[in-house]
Amino acid sequence: MNFDYDLFVIGGGSGGVRAARVAAQGGAKVALAEEDRYGGTCVIRGCVPKKLMVFASEYAGMVEDAQSYGWDIQPGGFNWETFRGKLYAELDRLEAVYRNILKNNGVETFDQRAKLADAHTVELADGTRKTAKHVLVATGGRPVKPDLPGAELAITSNDIFHLKKLPESILIIGGGYIASEFAGILNGLGVNTTQYYRGAQILRGFDDEARGLVCEEMCQRGVNVHLGTNILEMRKEGDKIWVKATNGEENLFDQVMFATGRAPNSDGLGLENLGVELGRRGQIVVDDYSQTAVPSIYAIGDVTDRVNLTPVAIREGMAFVETVFNGNPTKPDHELIPTAIFTQPEMGTVGLSEEEARDQEPIEVYATSFKPMQQSFAGRSERVLMKLIVSQENRKVLGCHIVAPGAGEMIQLAGIAVKMGATKEDFDRTVAVHPTMSEELVTMKTPTRTG
Numbered sequence: 001m002n003f004d005y006d007l008f009v010i011g012g013g014s015g016g017v018r019a020a021r022v023a024a025q026g027g028a029k030v031a032l033a034e035e036d037r038y039g040g041t042c043v044i045r046g047c048v049p050k051k052l053m054v055f056a057s058e059y060a061g062m063v064e065d066a067q068s069y070g071w072d073i074q075p076g077g078f079n080w081e082t083f084r085g086k087l088y089a090e091l092d093r094l095e096a097v098y099r100n101i102l103k104n105n106g107v108e109t110f111d112q113r114a115k116l117a118d119a120h121t122v123e124l125a126d127g128t129r130k131t132a133k134h135v136l137v138a139t140g141g142r143p144v145k146p147d148l149p150g151a152e153l154a155i156t157s158n159d160i161f162h163l164k165k166l167p168e169s170i171l172i173i174g175g176g177y178i179a180s181e182f183a184g185i186l187n188g189l190g191v192n193t194t195q196y197y198r199g200a201q202i203l204r205g206f207d208d209e210a211r212g213l214v215c216e217e218m219c220q221r222g223v224n225v226h227l228g229t230n231i232l233e234m235r236k237e238g239d240k241i242w243v244k245a246t247n248g249e250e251n252l253f254d255q256v257m258f259a260t261g262r263a264p265n266s267d268g269l270g271l272e273n274l275g276v277e278l279g280r281r282g283q284i285v286v287d288d289y290s291q292t293a294v295p296s297i298y299a300i301g302d303v304t305d306r307v308n309l310t311p312v313a314i315r316e317g318m319a320f321v322e323t324v325f326n327g328n329p330t331k332p333d334h335e336l337i338p339t340a341i342f343t344q345p346e347m348g349t350v351g352l353s354e355e356e357a358r359d360q361e362p363i364e365v366y367a368t369s370f371k372p373m374q375q376s377f378a379g380r381s382e383r384v385l386m387k388l389i390v391s392q393e394n395r396k397v398l399g400c401h402i403v404a405p406g407a408g409e410m411i412q413l414a415g416i417a418v419k420m421g422a423t424k425e426d427f428d429r430t431v432a433v434h435p436t437m438s439e440e441l442v443t444m445k446t447p448t449r450t451g
Protein backbone atom coordinates (compact mmCIF):
# COMPACT_ATOMS: atom_id res chain seq x y z
CA MET A 1 0.00 0.00 0.00
CA ASN A 2 1.18 3.51 -0.81
CA PHE A 3 1.12 6.04 2.00
CA ASP A 4 1.41 9.84 1.81
CA TYR A 5 4.23 9.70 4.35
CA ASP A 6 6.56 7.21 6.01
CA LEU A 7 5.97 8.98 9.32
CA PHE A 8 3.33 11.35 10.64
CA VAL A 9 4.19 12.94 13.98
CA ILE A 10 1.42 14.47 16.09
CA GLY A 11 2.92 17.08 18.40
CA GLY A 12 5.74 19.58 17.81
CA GLY A 13 7.45 19.51 21.21
CA SER A 14 10.99 18.42 21.96
CA GLY A 15 10.31 14.70 21.45
CA GLY A 16 8.18 14.96 18.31
CA VAL A 17 10.44 17.47 16.57
CA ARG A 18 13.54 15.39 17.28
CA ALA A 19 11.97 12.20 15.97
CA ALA A 20 10.67 13.98 12.85
CA ARG A 21 14.04 15.55 12.13
CA VAL A 22 16.12 12.41 12.64
CA ALA A 23 13.73 10.26 10.57
CA ALA A 24 13.74 12.85 7.76
CA GLN A 25 17.53 13.11 7.84
CA GLY A 26 17.62 9.37 7.33
CA GLY A 27 15.57 9.75 4.14
CA ALA A 28 12.03 9.16 5.43
CA LYS A 29 9.14 11.27 4.14
CA VAL A 30 7.83 12.96 7.26
CA ALA A 31 4.97 15.26 8.26
CA LEU A 32 4.22 16.85 11.63
CA ALA A 33 1.10 18.52 13.00
CA GLU A 34 1.10 20.97 15.91
CA GLU A 35 -1.99 22.81 17.11
CA ASP A 36 -0.18 25.33 19.28
CA ARG A 37 3.35 26.70 19.26
CA TYR A 38 6.37 24.72 18.04
CA GLY A 39 8.73 23.75 20.84
CA GLY A 40 6.00 22.42 23.12
CA THR A 41 5.95 22.57 26.89
CA CYS A 42 9.70 22.71 27.43
CA VAL A 43 10.39 25.63 25.13
CA ILE A 44 7.16 27.61 25.30
CA ARG A 45 5.73 27.11 28.80
CA GLY A 46 8.14 25.00 30.79
CA CYS A 47 11.86 24.46 31.22
CA VAL A 48 13.12 27.39 29.14
CA PRO A 49 10.95 30.29 30.37
CA LYS A 50 11.11 28.80 33.87
CA LYS A 51 14.91 28.80 33.88
CA LEU A 52 15.00 32.37 32.56
CA MET A 53 12.71 33.32 35.45
CA VAL A 54 15.06 31.54 37.86
CA PHE A 55 17.93 33.66 36.52
CA ALA A 56 15.83 36.83 36.80
CA SER A 57 14.88 36.03 40.37
CA GLU A 58 18.44 35.46 41.55
CA TYR A 59 19.74 38.96 40.83
CA ALA A 60 18.34 40.62 43.96
CA GLY A 61 20.41 38.27 46.14
CA MET A 62 23.44 38.76 43.92
CA VAL A 63 23.28 42.54 44.35
CA GLU A 64 23.16 42.11 48.13
CA ASP A 65 26.12 39.75 47.99
CA ALA A 66 28.02 42.13 45.73
CA GLN A 67 27.68 44.80 48.44
CA SER A 68 29.33 42.40 50.88
CA TYR A 69 32.15 41.99 48.40
CA GLY A 70 32.75 45.73 48.41
CA TRP A 71 30.66 46.85 45.46
CA ASP A 72 28.92 50.15 45.93
CA ILE A 73 25.62 49.22 44.29
CA GLN A 74 22.00 49.33 45.39
CA PRO A 75 19.23 46.92 44.40
CA GLY A 76 16.61 48.67 42.30
CA GLY A 77 13.14 47.40 41.46
CA PHE A 78 12.35 44.50 39.19
CA ASN A 79 10.39 45.43 36.08
CA TRP A 80 8.18 42.50 35.13
CA GLU A 81 7.06 44.08 31.86
CA THR A 82 10.63 44.57 30.68
CA PHE A 83 11.50 40.99 31.53
CA ARG A 84 8.32 39.59 30.02
CA GLY A 85 8.92 41.47 26.76
CA LYS A 86 12.41 40.00 26.47
CA LEU A 87 11.10 36.58 27.43
CA TYR A 88 8.45 36.67 24.69
CA ALA A 89 11.07 37.72 22.12
CA GLU A 90 13.31 34.84 23.18
CA LEU A 91 10.47 32.33 22.94
CA ASP A 92 9.59 33.66 19.47
CA ARG A 93 13.23 33.17 18.46
CA LEU A 94 13.29 29.62 19.79
CA GLU A 95 9.99 28.73 18.16
CA ALA A 96 11.43 29.92 14.83
CA VAL A 97 14.46 27.70 15.43
CA TYR A 98 12.17 24.70 15.90
CA ARG A 99 10.18 25.52 12.77
CA ASN A 100 13.38 25.91 10.77
CA ILE A 101 14.75 22.59 11.97
CA LEU A 102 11.69 20.93 10.47
CA LYS A 103 11.67 23.01 7.30
CA ASN A 104 15.38 22.59 6.63
CA ASN A 105 15.06 18.85 6.94
CA GLY A 106 12.13 18.63 4.57
CA VAL A 107 9.47 17.83 7.18
CA GLU A 108 6.06 19.05 6.02
CA THR A 109 4.22 20.84 8.83
CA PHE A 110 0.54 21.44 9.52
CA ASP A 111 -0.35 24.14 12.05
CA GLN A 112 -3.48 22.47 13.27
CA ARG A 113 -4.78 19.79 15.56
CA ALA A 114 -4.62 16.21 14.31
CA LYS A 115 -6.27 12.99 15.37
CA LEU A 116 -6.22 9.42 14.21
CA ALA A 117 -8.96 8.17 11.88
CA ASP A 118 -7.52 4.68 11.55
CA ALA A 119 -4.24 2.88 12.16
CA HIS A 120 -2.59 4.63 9.21
CA THR A 121 -4.73 7.76 8.71
CA VAL A 122 -4.42 11.12 10.41
CA GLU A 123 -7.27 13.59 10.18
CA LEU A 124 -6.42 17.27 10.49
CA ALA A 125 -8.77 19.81 12.07
CA ASP A 126 -9.74 21.16 8.61
CA GLY A 127 -10.91 17.69 7.63
CA THR A 128 -7.93 16.81 5.41
CA ARG A 129 -6.82 13.22 5.73
CA LYS A 130 -3.22 12.03 5.36
CA THR A 131 -1.95 8.49 5.43
CA ALA A 132 1.32 7.30 6.93
CA LYS A 133 3.09 4.00 7.38
CA HIS A 134 3.86 4.95 10.99
CA VAL A 135 2.26 7.48 13.31
CA LEU A 136 4.09 8.89 16.32
CA VAL A 137 2.00 10.50 19.05
CA ALA A 138 4.06 13.04 21.00
CA THR A 139 1.36 15.30 22.37
CA GLY A 140 2.85 15.86 25.83
CA GLY A 141 0.88 16.77 28.93
CA ARG A 142 -0.94 19.64 30.61
CA PRO A 143 -1.29 20.96 34.14
CA VAL A 144 -4.32 19.78 36.10
CA LYS A 145 -6.25 21.54 38.85
CA PRO A 146 -7.98 19.67 41.64
CA ASP A 147 -11.74 19.80 41.65
CA LEU A 148 -12.64 22.16 44.50
CA PRO A 149 -14.87 25.18 44.96
CA GLY A 150 -13.37 28.24 43.25
CA ALA A 151 -10.58 26.33 41.45
CA GLU A 152 -11.31 28.29 38.27
CA LEU A 153 -9.91 31.40 39.99
CA ALA A 154 -6.46 29.84 40.17
CA ILE A 155 -3.75 29.87 37.52
CA THR A 156 -1.32 27.10 36.53
CA SER A 157 2.27 27.16 35.32
CA ASN A 158 0.90 27.76 31.79
CA ASP A 159 -0.40 31.17 32.84
CA ILE A 160 2.44 32.38 35.01
CA PHE A 161 4.51 33.69 32.10
CA HIS A 162 1.61 35.80 30.84
CA LEU A 163 0.68 37.73 33.98
CA LYS A 164 0.02 41.41 33.23
CA LYS A 165 1.74 42.33 36.45
CA LEU A 166 3.43 40.46 39.23
CA PRO A 167 1.11 39.87 42.18
CA GLU A 168 2.04 41.21 45.58
CA SER A 169 1.20 37.86 47.12
CA ILE A 170 0.74 34.34 45.78
CA LEU A 171 -0.28 30.98 47.17
CA ILE A 172 1.23 27.98 45.40
CA ILE A 173 -0.39 24.60 45.96
CA GLY A 174 1.72 21.44 45.58
CA GLY A 175 5.10 20.14 46.61
CA GLY A 176 6.53 18.81 43.34
CA TYR A 177 9.08 20.25 40.94
CA ILE A 178 6.85 22.98 39.57
CA ALA A 179 5.43 24.22 42.88
CA SER A 180 8.82 24.31 44.57
CA GLU A 181 10.62 25.91 41.64
CA PHE A 182 8.04 28.67 41.28
CA ALA A 183 7.95 29.29 45.02
CA GLY A 184 11.65 30.15 44.78
CA ILE A 185 11.26 32.20 41.61
CA LEU A 186 8.38 34.35 42.85
CA ASN A 187 9.95 34.83 46.25
CA GLY A 188 13.15 35.97 44.54
CA LEU A 189 11.18 38.44 42.42
CA GLY A 190 9.81 40.00 45.58
CA VAL A 191 6.37 38.39 45.64
CA ASN A 192 5.13 37.45 49.10
CA THR A 193 5.04 33.68 48.51
CA THR A 194 3.18 31.00 50.43
CA GLN A 195 3.34 27.29 49.51
CA TYR A 196 0.88 24.68 50.78
CA TYR A 197 1.92 21.05 50.50
CA ARG A 198 -0.36 18.30 51.76
CA GLY A 199 2.45 15.86 52.64
CA ALA A 200 5.12 15.86 55.33
CA GLN A 201 7.93 17.18 53.13
CA ILE A 202 8.14 18.74 49.65
CA LEU A 203 9.68 16.93 46.65
CA ARG A 204 8.36 13.50 47.55
CA GLY A 205 10.45 10.68 46.09
CA PHE A 206 13.77 12.49 46.33
CA ASP A 207 16.40 11.86 49.01
CA ASP A 208 14.96 12.86 52.40
CA GLU A 209 18.01 14.72 53.60
CA ALA A 210 18.32 16.64 50.33
CA ARG A 211 14.69 17.72 50.17
CA GLY A 212 14.73 18.56 53.86
CA LEU A 213 17.61 20.96 53.25
CA VAL A 214 15.93 22.49 50.18
CA CYS A 215 12.80 23.16 52.21
CA GLU A 216 14.73 24.59 55.13
CA GLU A 217 16.69 26.95 52.87
CA MET A 218 13.54 27.99 50.99
CA CYS A 219 12.00 28.97 54.33
CA GLN A 220 15.19 30.83 55.31
CA ARG A 221 14.95 32.83 52.11
CA GLY A 222 11.43 33.85 52.90
CA VAL A 223 9.05 31.34 51.29
CA ASN A 224 6.20 30.65 53.65
CA VAL A 225 6.08 26.85 53.37
CA HIS A 226 3.16 25.14 55.11
CA LEU A 227 3.60 21.38 55.22
CA GLY A 228 0.70 19.04 55.92
CA THR A 229 -1.59 21.75 54.57
CA ASN A 230 -3.95 21.81 51.62
CA ILE A 231 -6.53 24.13 50.21
CA LEU A 232 -10.20 23.47 50.99
CA GLU A 233 -12.02 26.18 49.10
CA MET A 234 -11.51 29.56 47.52
CA ARG A 235 -13.60 32.49 46.30
CA LYS A 236 -13.18 35.98 44.96
CA GLU A 237 -13.18 38.74 47.56
CA GLY A 238 -12.74 42.17 45.96
CA ASP A 239 -9.43 42.13 44.06
CA LYS A 240 -8.18 39.20 46.09
CA ILE A 241 -8.79 35.49 46.41
CA TRP A 242 -9.97 34.22 49.77
CA VAL A 243 -8.62 30.80 50.65
CA LYS A 244 -9.59 28.41 53.39
CA ALA A 245 -6.93 25.83 54.29
CA THR A 246 -7.10 22.44 55.97
CA ASN A 247 -5.28 23.87 59.00
CA GLY A 248 -8.26 26.16 59.57
CA GLU A 249 -6.49 29.32 58.38
CA GLU A 250 -8.28 31.77 56.13
CA ASN A 251 -6.16 34.11 54.04
CA LEU A 252 -6.33 36.53 51.13
CA PHE A 253 -3.93 36.28 48.20
CA ASP A 254 -3.58 38.21 44.93
CA GLN A 255 -3.04 34.99 43.00
CA VAL A 256 -3.35 31.28 43.61
CA MET A 257 -1.39 28.84 41.47
CA PHE A 258 -1.98 25.10 41.30
CA ALA A 259 1.09 22.98 40.62
CA THR A 260 -0.69 19.76 41.47
CA GLY A 261 0.59 17.55 38.70
CA ARG A 262 0.16 17.07 34.99
CA ALA A 263 -2.01 14.82 32.85
CA PRO A 264 -1.14 13.21 29.50
CA ASN A 265 -2.69 14.85 26.41
CA SER A 266 -4.39 11.75 25.07
CA ASP A 267 -7.99 13.02 24.85
CA GLY A 268 -9.73 13.44 21.54
CA LEU A 269 -7.04 11.73 19.48
CA GLY A 270 -9.31 8.87 18.50
CA LEU A 271 -6.99 6.40 20.17
CA GLU A 272 -9.44 4.23 22.10
CA ASN A 273 -11.52 3.50 18.99
CA LEU A 274 -8.45 2.06 17.30
CA GLY A 275 -7.53 -0.22 20.18
CA VAL A 276 -4.66 1.86 21.58
CA GLU A 277 -4.58 1.14 25.30
CA LEU A 278 -4.80 4.03 27.73
CA GLY A 279 -3.72 3.74 31.37
CA ARG A 280 -5.53 4.90 34.47
CA ARG A 281 -4.14 8.43 34.23
CA GLY A 282 -4.91 8.61 30.50
CA GLN A 283 -1.33 7.81 29.48
CA ILE A 284 -0.76 5.90 26.26
CA VAL A 285 0.47 2.44 27.17
CA VAL A 286 3.56 1.49 25.16
CA ASP A 287 6.09 -1.35 25.20
CA ASP A 288 9.85 -0.97 25.70
CA TYR A 289 10.16 0.30 22.11
CA SER A 290 7.41 2.94 22.50
CA GLN A 291 5.00 0.88 20.37
CA THR A 292 1.30 0.92 21.28
CA ALA A 293 -1.14 -1.99 21.03
CA VAL A 294 -1.70 -0.89 17.38
CA PRO A 295 1.54 -1.82 15.58
CA SER A 296 1.71 1.25 13.30
CA ILE A 297 1.19 3.70 16.18
CA TYR A 298 3.98 4.68 18.56
CA ALA A 299 4.04 7.21 21.38
CA ILE A 300 6.83 9.03 23.21
CA GLY A 301 7.29 11.68 25.89
CA ASP A 302 4.91 12.91 28.58
CA VAL A 303 1.83 11.44 26.86
CA THR A 304 3.23 8.03 27.83
CA ASP A 305 3.90 9.19 31.43
CA ARG A 306 7.10 7.21 31.87
CA VAL A 307 9.81 9.66 33.01
CA ASN A 308 8.43 13.11 32.24
CA LEU A 309 11.55 15.01 31.34
CA THR A 310 12.49 16.73 28.07
CA PRO A 311 15.79 14.89 27.50
CA VAL A 312 14.01 11.59 28.10
CA ALA A 313 11.34 12.40 25.47
CA ILE A 314 14.15 13.25 23.04
CA ARG A 315 15.88 9.93 23.78
CA GLU A 316 12.61 8.08 23.31
CA GLY A 317 12.16 9.83 19.95
CA MET A 318 15.63 8.86 18.78
CA ALA A 319 15.21 5.26 19.93
CA PHE A 320 11.91 5.13 18.02
CA VAL A 321 13.62 6.25 14.80
CA GLU A 322 16.48 3.79 15.34
CA THR A 323 13.97 0.97 15.87
CA VAL A 324 11.50 1.75 13.12
CA PHE A 325 13.59 3.38 10.38
CA ASN A 326 17.11 2.05 10.90
CA GLY A 327 16.26 -1.59 11.53
CA ASN A 328 18.03 -1.47 14.87
CA PRO A 329 15.56 -2.19 17.70
CA THR A 330 16.56 0.18 20.52
CA LYS A 331 14.98 0.62 23.93
CA PRO A 332 15.25 4.06 25.48
CA ASP A 333 17.34 3.75 28.64
CA HIS A 334 15.42 4.92 31.70
CA GLU A 335 18.07 3.91 34.24
CA LEU A 336 20.16 6.37 36.26
CA ILE A 337 18.77 9.56 34.75
CA PRO A 338 20.43 12.61 36.27
CA THR A 339 18.05 15.49 36.91
CA ALA A 340 17.98 18.93 38.45
CA ILE A 341 15.28 20.73 40.32
CA PHE A 342 15.69 24.46 39.93
CA THR A 343 14.61 25.33 43.41
CA GLN A 344 16.61 27.91 45.32
CA PRO A 345 18.90 26.29 46.38
CA GLU A 346 19.11 23.98 43.41
CA MET A 347 19.07 20.20 43.75
CA GLY A 348 20.86 17.80 41.44
CA THR A 349 20.33 14.11 41.77
CA VAL A 350 21.13 10.80 40.10
CA GLY A 351 20.41 7.25 41.19
CA LEU A 352 18.84 6.00 44.39
CA SER A 353 17.90 8.06 47.42
CA GLU A 354 19.29 6.89 50.75
CA GLU A 355 15.87 5.46 51.60
CA GLU A 356 15.45 3.55 48.32
CA ALA A 357 19.01 2.19 48.47
CA ARG A 358 18.62 1.03 52.07
CA ASP A 359 15.50 -0.93 51.11
CA GLN A 360 17.52 -2.64 48.42
CA GLU A 361 20.86 -3.56 50.04
CA PRO A 362 23.35 -2.67 52.80
CA ILE A 363 24.83 0.76 52.11
CA GLU A 364 27.28 3.36 53.32
CA VAL A 365 26.22 6.99 53.28
CA TYR A 366 28.81 9.74 52.82
CA ALA A 367 27.38 13.17 53.38
CA THR A 368 28.66 16.60 54.22
CA SER A 369 26.79 19.83 54.72
CA PHE A 370 28.63 23.11 54.99
CA LYS A 371 28.51 26.85 54.32
CA PRO A 372 30.02 27.48 50.89
CA MET A 373 32.83 30.01 50.64
CA GLN A 374 31.19 32.51 48.28
CA GLN A 375 27.96 32.87 50.24
CA SER A 376 29.59 32.56 53.65
CA PHE A 377 31.94 35.48 52.84
CA ALA A 378 28.85 37.50 51.93
CA GLY A 379 27.45 36.80 55.39
CA ARG A 380 24.84 34.25 54.34
CA SER A 381 24.16 31.31 56.60
CA GLU A 382 22.94 28.98 53.85
CA ARG A 383 24.30 25.47 53.67
CA VAL A 384 24.94 23.07 50.82
CA LEU A 385 24.84 19.26 50.78
CA MET A 386 27.07 16.76 48.98
CA LYS A 387 25.98 13.18 49.42
CA LEU A 388 26.95 9.77 48.06
CA ILE A 389 25.15 6.48 48.62
CA VAL A 390 27.51 3.54 48.24
CA SER A 391 26.83 -0.20 47.98
CA GLN A 392 28.62 -2.11 50.73
CA GLU A 393 28.79 -5.17 48.54
CA ASN A 394 30.34 -3.88 45.30
CA ARG A 395 31.33 -0.32 46.38
CA LYS A 396 29.39 1.21 43.48
CA VAL A 397 27.99 4.70 43.95
CA LEU A 398 24.25 4.04 43.84
CA GLY A 399 23.16 7.64 44.25
CA CYS A 400 24.55 11.15 44.30
CA HIS A 401 22.59 14.08 45.71
CA ILE A 402 23.69 17.68 45.63
CA VAL A 403 21.95 20.72 47.07
CA ALA A 404 23.96 23.77 46.12
CA PRO A 405 24.10 26.69 43.73
CA GLY A 406 24.92 25.12 40.35
CA ALA A 407 23.87 21.61 41.45
CA GLY A 408 22.31 21.01 38.03
CA GLU A 409 25.64 21.61 36.31
CA MET A 410 27.47 19.41 38.83
CA ILE A 411 25.11 16.46 38.62
CA GLN A 412 25.43 16.28 34.85
CA LEU A 413 29.11 15.40 35.31
CA ALA A 414 28.73 13.23 38.41
CA GLY A 415 25.98 11.45 36.44
CA ILE A 416 28.54 10.20 33.91
CA ALA A 417 30.59 8.54 36.63
CA VAL A 418 27.54 7.00 38.29
CA LYS A 419 26.21 5.79 34.93
CA MET A 420 29.59 4.19 34.21
CA GLY A 421 29.32 2.28 37.47
CA ALA A 422 32.02 4.20 39.35
CA THR A 423 32.86 2.94 42.83
CA LYS A 424 33.52 5.05 45.89
CA GLU A 425 37.22 4.28 45.38
CA ASP A 426 37.02 5.70 41.82
CA PHE A 427 35.66 8.92 43.29
CA ASP A 428 38.42 8.84 45.96
CA ARG A 429 41.26 8.49 43.50
CA THR A 430 40.07 11.52 41.55
CA VAL A 431 42.02 14.60 42.61
CA ALA A 432 39.94 17.38 44.14
CA VAL A 433 39.39 20.59 42.19
CA HIS A 434 40.18 23.22 44.78
CA PRO A 435 38.58 25.38 46.06
CA THR A 436 35.15 24.26 44.89
CA MET A 437 32.04 22.93 46.58
CA SER A 438 31.96 19.73 44.58
CA GLU A 439 35.48 18.71 45.63
CA GLU A 440 33.76 17.33 48.72
CA LEU A 441 32.42 14.54 46.52
CA VAL A 442 35.94 13.12 46.22
CA THR A 443 37.25 13.90 49.69
CA MET A 444 34.68 12.28 52.01
CA LYS A 445 36.63 9.59 53.86
CA THR A 446 34.39 8.26 56.60
CA PRO A 447 30.81 7.10 56.20
CA THR A 448 28.28 9.27 58.01
CA ARG A 449 25.98 6.25 58.39
CA THR A 450 25.94 2.60 57.42
CA GLY A 451 23.03 0.28 57.27
Ligand code: NDP
Pocket (backbone or CB within 6 Å): 146, 173, 174, 175, 176, 177, 178, 179, 181, 197, 198, 199, 203, 204, 230, 231, 259, 260, 261, 262, 307, 308, 309, 339, 340, 341, 342
Ligand atom coordinates in the same frame (compact mmCIF):
# COMPACT_ATOMS: atom_id res chain seq x y z
P1 NDP B 1 4.41 16.50 40.46
O1 NDP B 1 3.66 15.29 40.14
O2 NDP B 1 5.91 16.44 40.57
O3 NDP B 1 3.88 17.14 41.81
C1 NDP B 1 2.53 17.37 42.04
C2 NDP B 1 2.38 17.89 43.44
O4 NDP B 1 1.05 18.26 43.67
C3 NDP B 1 2.75 16.84 44.47
O5 NDP B 1 3.38 17.51 45.54
C4 NDP B 1 1.37 16.30 44.89
O6 NDP B 1 1.33 15.83 46.20
C5 NDP B 1 0.52 17.54 44.77
N1 NDP B 1 -0.87 17.25 44.51
C6 NDP B 1 -1.40 16.42 43.60
N2 NDP B 1 -2.75 16.44 43.65
C7 NDP B 1 -3.09 17.31 44.61
C8 NDP B 1 -4.31 17.76 45.15
N3 NDP B 1 -5.47 17.32 44.70
N4 NDP B 1 -4.28 18.67 46.16
C9 NDP B 1 -3.09 19.11 46.63
N5 NDP B 1 -1.91 18.72 46.17
C10 NDP B 1 -1.89 17.82 45.17
O7 NDP B 1 3.94 17.54 39.37
P2 NDP B 1 4.48 18.93 38.89
O8 NDP B 1 3.26 19.58 38.36
O9 NDP B 1 5.28 19.64 39.92
O10 NDP B 1 5.47 18.52 37.72
C11 NDP B 1 5.08 17.61 36.71
C12 NDP B 1 6.25 16.91 36.10
O11 NDP B 1 6.95 17.81 35.25
C13 NDP B 1 7.30 16.44 37.09
O12 NDP B 1 7.00 15.19 37.64
C14 NDP B 1 8.54 16.41 36.26
O13 NDP B 1 8.63 15.16 35.63
C15 NDP B 1 8.33 17.50 35.24
N6 NDP B 1 9.11 18.70 35.58
C16 NDP B 1 10.47 18.64 35.64
C17 NDP B 1 11.22 19.75 35.96
C18 NDP B 1 12.70 19.64 36.04
O14 NDP B 1 13.26 18.69 35.53
N7 NDP B 1 13.39 20.57 36.70
C19 NDP B 1 10.58 21.02 36.25
C20 NDP B 1 9.16 20.99 36.17
C21 NDP B 1 8.46 19.86 35.86
P3 NDP B 1 1.83 14.35 46.63
O15 NDP B 1 3.32 14.41 46.66
O16 NDP B 1 1.22 14.17 47.96
O17 NDP B 1 1.28 13.42 45.59
